[in-house]
Amino acid sequence: MSQENEKRSAAIEAVKLIRSGMTIGLGSGSTAAYMIQELGKKIANGLKIRGVTSSKNTEKLAIEARIPLIALHEAKIVDINIDGADEFDPYMQLIKGGGGALLREKIVAYNSKCNVVIADSTKEVPRLGKFKLPIETIPFATGNIIDLLAKERLKPQLRKAGNDLYITDENNYIVDLDILGFTNLAQLEERLLKIPGIVETGLFLETTHKIIVGHGSSTKTIDR
Numbered sequence: 001m002s003q004e005n006e007k008r009s010a011a012i013e014a015v016k017l018i019r020s021g022m023t024i025g026l027g028s029g030s031t032a033a034y035m036i037q038e039l040g041k042k043i044a045n046g047l048k049i050r051g052v053t054s055s056k057n058t059e060k061l062a063i064e065a066r067i068p069l070i071a072l073h074e075a076k077i078v079d080i081n082i083d084g085a086d087e088f089d090p091y092m093q094l095i096k097g098g099g100g101a102l103l104r105e106k107i108v109a110y111n112s113k114c115n116v117v118i119a120d121s122t123k124e125v126p127r128l129g130k131f132k133l134p135i136e137t138i139p140f141a142t143g144n145i146i147d148l149l150a151k152e153r154l155k156p157q158l159r160k161a162g163n164d165l166y167i168t169d170e171n172n173y174i175v176d177l178d179i180l181g182f183t184n185l186a187q188l189e190e191r192l193l194k195i196p197g198i199v200e201t202g203l204f205l206e207t208t209h210k211i212i213v214g215h216g217s218s219t220k221t222i223d224r
């Protein structure tokens with residue numbers, strides 16, 4: 001329960017950054033869901049914003065919260081993108097994609113002026129990698145990608161949803177990798193993105209400007 005309180009506190013703190021007229025990137029996951037709820041309350045009280053969603057699930061929540069939505073291309077550039085993370089380290093590097101939304105999330109982050117991450121205190125780690133790194137792969141290539149990455153000591157696991165394979169919003173697969181033994185994350189990212197069929201990785205190494213972490217009943221803010 002306290003983890004949920006921390007998520008909610010971080011989300012509420014992040015929403016304080018939002019002003020009328022802004023275009024907001026709406027992240028995915030349980031922490032982002034608190035932010036969407038909070039934005040919905042502010043909109044009911046007169047806040048005028050537009051949202052760009054990062055997943056089908058977020059789109060559904062945003063519609064329920066009555067947040068006016070526009071397509072990414074209509075927005076061109078997002079003013080503030082608020083999203084969760086599965087892990088963050090002291091260099092503001094992230095692992096994302098625990099919920100499978102990493103591809104659209106990375107696209108929204110790339111097209112945003114300011115990226116704010118909201119998280120509970122369990123997400124803060126000295127070094128990324130306890131959480132398995134999700135990568136999004138094209139189904140046609142996935143078997144060969146798994147064979148290759150197994151040889152590169154990344155212990156690839158094809159993600160399942162119950163008895164079925166997990167399918168992303170872009171109709172791809174997710175493969176989870178064990179990156180604990182890898183210290184040069186930029187090099188790892190470059191290596192992975194060179195393999196045809198890997199569409200994107202859940203490593204967000206340079207995009208984050210601000211992290212708001214729930215700590216007990218308060219929050220801590222880390223700025224770049």
Ligand SMILES: O=C[C@H](O)[C@H](O)[C@H](O)COP(=O)(O)O
Binds near residue numbers: 105
């Ligand atoms: O694919 C999911 C996203 O990257 C989420 O932002 C991430 O998994 C964190 O989710 P949560 O806030 O539920 O821990």
